[in-house]
Each structure stands twice: as C-alpha cells, then as structure tokens.
Amino acid sequence: MQIRGLFLLLVLILLAAASEAGKNKKDKVKKNGSDCEDWRWGPCTPNSKDCGVGYREGTCKEETKRLKCKIPCNWKKEFGADCKYKFESWGGCDAATGLKARSGTLKKALYNAECQETIQVTKPCSPKTKSKSKVPPGMSKDRRSG
Numbered sequence: 466m467q468i469r470g471l472f473l474l475l476v477l478i479l480l481a482a483a484s485e486a487g488k489n490k491k492d493k494v495k496k497n498g499s500d501c502e503d504w505r506w507g508p509c510t511p512n513s514k515d516c517g518v519g520y521r522e523g524t525c526k527e528e529t530k531r532l533k534c535k536i537p538c539n540w541k542k543e544f545g546a547d548c549k550y551k552f553e554s555w556g557g558c559d560a561a562t563g564l565k566a567r568s569g570t571l572k573k574a575l576y577n578a579e580c581q582e583t584i585q586v587t588k589p590c591s592p593k594t595k596s597k598s599k600v601p602p603g604m605s606k607d608r609r610s611g
Contacts, residue, residue, distance in 0.1 A: 548573075549573040551569060
C-alpha cells in the first residue's frame with residue numbers, strides 16, 4: 466500500500482514539473498521567437514490582382530517574417546492602405562471638370578509606411594436626382610391627396 470502511495474506522489478510531481486516546463490515554452494512563443502525590436506515592414510502585396518488577401522514582409526537585422534494582410538478592393542491605390550487620413554467634407558461640384566474634391570490630413574502611418582502629410586482626392590459629381598415625395602408605408606399614391 467505504501468509503495469502505491471509513493472508511486473502516485475511521484476507521478477503527481479512529474480506532472481507538475483512537466484506543466485511548469487510547458488508554461489515556460491508558451492512564454493517564449495509569445496515573443497514570436499525574436500528579440501529584435503526594430504522591424505521594417507514593406508507594403509501589403511495581394512496574392513492576386515491588386516486587392517484582397519496577401520502578405521507583408523518585415524525585416525530586422527538578419528531575420529525576415531511574413532504577416533497576412535488585406536487590401537480592400539475599393540481602396541484608393543494612390544496613397545496606399547497603410548496611410549490613414551482624416552478627411553474634410555466633400556466640396557462643391559466643379560462644373561468644368563465634373564468632379565468634387567476633398568483633402569485629408571495624415572492621421573496614422575502603419576508599419577512605418579512613407580505617407581504624404583496631406584492629400585487631395587476627387588470623385589465624379591453625383592447626377593441631380595428628382596425629389597420624390599415620401600408615401601407612408603401602407604398608403605397607396607391614390608390615397609395621399611384625399
């Protein structure tokens with residue numbers, strides 16, 4: 466009976482030691498296996514076409530890493546997905562060009578991206594739409610006036 470108790474105690478000690486060793490390995494994994502702190506990241510490069518899921522490569526001293534990234538397909542390519550701007554409201558329509566414009570001021574540069582401090586973007590003016598009178602739900606157009 467005493468041998469069985471000693472054996473059980475020995476097994477519990479071994480399990481506790483193995484658990485502690487596993488905990489230390491998890492701590493090392495959290496550091497991504499790198500002591501390097503000065504990472505330089507390149508732009509997000511989509512796997513196919515010019516938008517969607519892709520990868521970004523980073524280098525630090527002799528190390529290289531790849532991170533998954535994504536460029537939205539409606540993104541403005543001229544200033545890049547890593548440059549975040551705060552935009553003003555859209556200006557009025559320029560009748561000569563058929564465009565309206567607004568400017569943006571750099572808010573944040575992700576992954577050490579090189580970004581312009583201010584940018585100007587344009588888009589086509591929306592065509593004039595006829596104002597439609599609103600009809601309450603459940604009421605037909607014939608019953609409005611009467």
